[in-house]
Amino acid sequence: MSVRPEELLIGTVAELIGRVRHVAVGALSPIPAAAALLGARRHDGMRVSILNSRRHSFFTDGGRELFDCAGQGRIDAFFLSGGQIDGAGNVNLVAIGDYDRPKARFSGSFGSAYLYYVVPKVILFRLEHTRRTLVDRVDFISAPGTSPPGTYRPGGPHALVTELCVFQFDKPSGRFALASLHPGVSLDEVRDRTGFAFATPDVVPTTALPTDADLALMRGPVARDLAETYPAFAAEVLGWRAEETVR
Template structure:
């Protein structure tokens, strides 16, 4: 499987995770989640509303991130995506950098509204293609956004799962830990155990992630590709074959 094929498989996988969503918002630097939201809308109109920050055609917000935050507070966003330079076993994410804050080295882009959205959006999917112990750590250096909160803290949102280029984990909010749900065909249980820095629950019989449906891939390659190109042109150039 080529790198482009792996990315298409991730897009199809995420699209299936969004079938129960009505409104999905995506950040400006999230081409795979953005493509997945557009694919879900095209394939089965779920989500029926997609907002991709930075897009002119697929973004009905008129006030940018301010309106995004307002919608989240009103309970009008069903799913959002977060990543991080580090993600730990309690679904905490680090977007600040390594070392002691505020003198982080290296310094990453920063938290922006991630903590706010993590508390309010009911289905936050953590997505990071790289699956290494450098990224998936036992404990993050800095908590930009906590994965869990005490019972007396008002919180309607939180982590649904973690998707990487090797596997998909669901997050158990009661146990406050991840459980391995499926292993991508290019990986193995041994590979995942070797490259994950936090402890997680798993079964020795964890299933292999199903291959993407051919019909869904066809919709991605035909109807959705130009929509993706509008907001993520470099990504589209690297993933989709040139048009005739």
């Protein structure tokens, strides 16, 4: 089967989530949401919370419940993005340049300054892989990649997924290290387009393609589940057709 780039990413992110009790996905994240739903199809009993979904959100106590739940350790994996992300895992969702008179202003930190600390596996997902987004040092730290000893920090970055590659976060050094290159991407290209220094293994693996079984899940039940929240993505990328639900 031919594999779309989005399907490669869904499979990759599902691998990174792994087998967990509960993965939560924020707004505007069709690929992470599909990956979480794929994980739930593979692993019995895995709970998926998709914000803004009616069917895949069980919260009944208002916007705070997600955060309270995470603070208690009831959420194992979550996704964040960033206007800027640096090699130490710092995330900037606020501004570029001087904070008081920014060159560019992003929407704001959302829940990052909390969830990054308390969710054990935070996967950073930022498709645009350029020196503009992946920088040596972020201009504003919405949430830091690591914290000094003594700081309550059960959570933090696990990996960074872009349109070109996967970085794993190396806790001892507090830096991202290259884990795999997507098919057809060269190490030179990644070096050219990354603003931070990163460690590289002697032999860099290629990001694994999803198996036929996973592709069938993505294009079938995962697409159907996803269509409720992301109808356009489910139809255009995964080829989902609503009338198939009638059968």
